Amino acid sequence: MNGSTLTPSRRLALPTLNGRQRLGATLLALLLAFAWLVPWLFEADPARQQLTRILQLPTLAEPLGTDHLGRSLLARLASAVRLSLGMALLSVASAAVPGVILGVIAGWRGGWLDRVLGSMADAFLALPGLLLVLLLVAIAPGNFWALYVGISLVLWIEYFRVVRARTRVLVASPQLEASRLLGFGPLYLFRRHLWPELAPQVLTLAAFGAASAILAMAALGFVSVGLRPPTAELGLMMIELLPYYHEAPWAMAQPILVLFVLVLSLNLLAGRDPR
């Protein structure tokens, strides 16, 4: 209004992180370090059972104790985080790339192509995501790839819808019309006008999507329709350790805490929900 005539907008193609996002990034980095350094530093096999040493309290040899089958919780947690993050990264990548490309095409071209792609997305949205994943998992029980396909199929729609809506507005904007009149081609328009606007939103969606993927996998593991034992998976570990809560509450708390920190770090990193 009256106070200032200049409205500074220092936004780069990659958004600078605010305090909350920095906290999220730090937490995530710590988890990544934990997941990948543990197998290096400790020669622990997440599947090796030692029935003589079940539900032991943390010791120097086993810094996080052992579970009901005497397996190293340190090794299992590290393995579970690798699995969760791997699945999240994979499904987010395979959802974001087609989601963004199709969204830009649909928003830019409009017409019948937009309608066809739009109704395709609506068809996937008709069912709540987890239900779709459950049905796919029912076809191939305990299969990592069925889980991956299901989660990716649910996630791509978010990218598509957000990118399409934003692209549609931008394509009709004076800034794009001006650049077109100045003789610039579609690739330039994408690079200079669309991507800087889309990138922060896509990154936010990616972080939220990773969190959803991790939660979905854990939820399915928890109700015993996801990955099968003896895989070290966070949801599965919780349900396995639940009967031993009285003897070993610290063991039960570990997968819950790790899942919490994992999802929290991604949620913090995401920033504000663009939907």
Added chain:
Amino acid sequence: MSAYLLQAEDVTIQGEGVTIAPFSCALKAGSRLTLLGETGSGKSLLAQAIMGTLPRGLSARGRLVIDGETFDAADDKSRRALWGRRLALLPQEPWHALDPTMRAVAQVAESHRHVAGRDRRAALQAAWADLTELGLAEAGGKLPGELSGGMAQWVAFAAASAGGAPIVIADEPTKGLDAPRRDAVVELLARTPESGGVLLTITHDIDVARRLGGEVVILRQGQVIERGAAQQVLTYPQSEYGQELLNAEPSRWPRPAPLGETTQAPVVTATDLAKTRGGRELFRELSLTVRPGEIVGVVGPSGCGKSTLGDMLLGVTRADGGKIQRTSGHPLGFQKLYQDPPAAFSPHWQLSRLLDDLVRRHRLDRSAIPPLMARLGLNEHLLERRPGEISGGELQRFAILRVLLLEPCFLFADEPTSRLDPITQRRTLALLVELARERHCGVMLVSHDPALIEHTCDRRIVLGDEQVSAAGQALYPAPELV
């Protein structure tokens, strides 16, 4: 009891890099005061200080006497009890000031009920009576989103004044309105002092200040530059800034040198154009030509298709009928200047980067840039900034630089200066005309201000329902020009 309805004594505002010098005024019943100034002059802040609605971080000091009661300006909350009853504020941008989910009549009626204290039925009757009196009976049942800007201003006026407050503060009441609607708002505002109230108006529009009369205060960067009777100040300003401001009024601009006879072929010729939008015919059988170096003005009320006409000549929008012939050999020769300069740039890149892109894309001569920048009064260091980081006037001149590098033969300037302050507007348009003449570039200039078109253009086209449907052809030369 004081003889004055509204008195301000040494009101100052401070905080966040803003300083407003001590301001005083004393207004008797029936008087009017207009604060005139550019963006950033602090005129709206003074109104907010009186109301007690300053944004967080700013604080006022001084003494206010409102209707005989004394207030400390520093205590914002003290005037809240007066809102609607003694003090009424007409908001900027009435469209946003009305609740988008409530019908117009209900928004007026609630003031009658809860501020004036009528019962439900009487309030509703009074609201309908207000709207009918303003000629808005059919708008009562509508939602704000369905009202035009002018209608929204009337509804906001009725809602704000239902409580019968004798002191009315109008903050930029004519922003975004075209000439006829602006005059009607001025008439409406004049009712308050005529019925024994006080009117305090904030505006950047000299014409509005002149029509309102009373006392005028010219503000600049928080300082009172000049004050006195409107007649005096707005005819023979004493201060240098006042003279500059007045000379920036389009009606005082010198007319451009005539184009003279030219034998050159037109850059664009349109024959029998027709366009319908949303079931409404914008124009039909419209023919026109633009010759090199010629400035053609287009005027008409909002929504009459001024922008659409230009976009059709550029080839951005299709015509429903008719023929457009553009001069050949200039694929990039048809360019456009936009109303809102920041909207025409991607906000994420430095200007130097954008300029560089253009030079590389078309293998332009870099040495042409520095002299042109100097002509346009653009400093070298501005190139390091992003579009949002320089002023609107600078950015519009940068947009001119950008299109001129492509040596255009036709430029469609769609209200290029309507968001700029008067002095900046004058400089920018003068440069545009000069450069267009020099480079033989035909310009189609759109404005809602007839005076501006008359003092800038060689010819003008008037668009609007009557002219087009009645006359069929709306093209005629401005009286004293060829």
Added chain:
Amino acid sequence: MSENQAARATSRWASRWTSHRTTGLGGLLLQRLFQAGLVAWVVGTLTFVLTRSLPGDMAYRIAAGRYGHDMVNTTAAEAVRAELALDQPALGAYFGWLWDLIQLDLGRSLVSGEPVVAELWHQLGHSLGLAALAVLLSLLLGPPLGLLAGLKPNGMLDRVSEVAASVLRALPPFAVGLILILIFSVTLGWLPAAGHGRSAHGVLPALTLALALAAISSRVARNAMADVSQSAYYAFSRTKGLGERLSFLRHGLRNAAVPVVAYLGVQFVYLIEGVVVVETLFAWPGIGHALVHAIVARDVPMIQGTALVMGLMFVALNTVVDLLCHWLDPRRRSA
């Protein structure tokens, strides 16, 4: 400044509505009906693929599950095979399968032998009861807190509720449920952990779902209220003399409620997903619990039935949200 932000916020909502605007109420209901058809088709098709992907001896295993290992013979296996149309060519079987679905002939459970519809009817009552209690609790918790926080953005309440919401959002419903069980059942012994029958059994599962829902709705309400309280029309309502309380009641509440209700539609995704997990955790005999059991037992007709009911429940809840928005926001009605 704040005015611009508010304008942008309102235009964001407006742009979301314009897509609906063209349709009107009738069109909206038609869209939802179409969505319901889509749900049936997706569920039908996926469960059909499921029957075809069953391993060869599945008919025997299912028969064994139903009649007991001693009673299994070729006839029983053949009966199962015929029930799933495993002996027919794929395409014909597919249309037959969908035709049965259209007629709401969902078959019999392969595990219990009871008609699927009868079982669903029973379970739906439990699930709806749980969902209704959860939504009610979440509405009592979330939006009022959010509105209060939104009136004073960055105030004490806003910060505290933001941290609480972030924590809850990072905990999946089953983890929240586990923690509640550990606190209220195992440690304090106040409430039963699992089962049903007494009203006390419903408290923990409903609270689990409600906390997850309230975490989101409180933030949506807070943002909506913050947008409204910074809007030009809210400021105008105050300066025209309505005062704080009337401005809040007449202009604040409804405008803030519109996005909150619209967002409920998104929240129902969480609700349906939460029902699956929470019912399993608390052994609540609802649809979600039945779905998980059916998947574990590969009881295809039950999988189809439960998935179908959950999908349709989702559509029905969204239709209710549409109607509510329509009623709250006159901009939609006059379109």
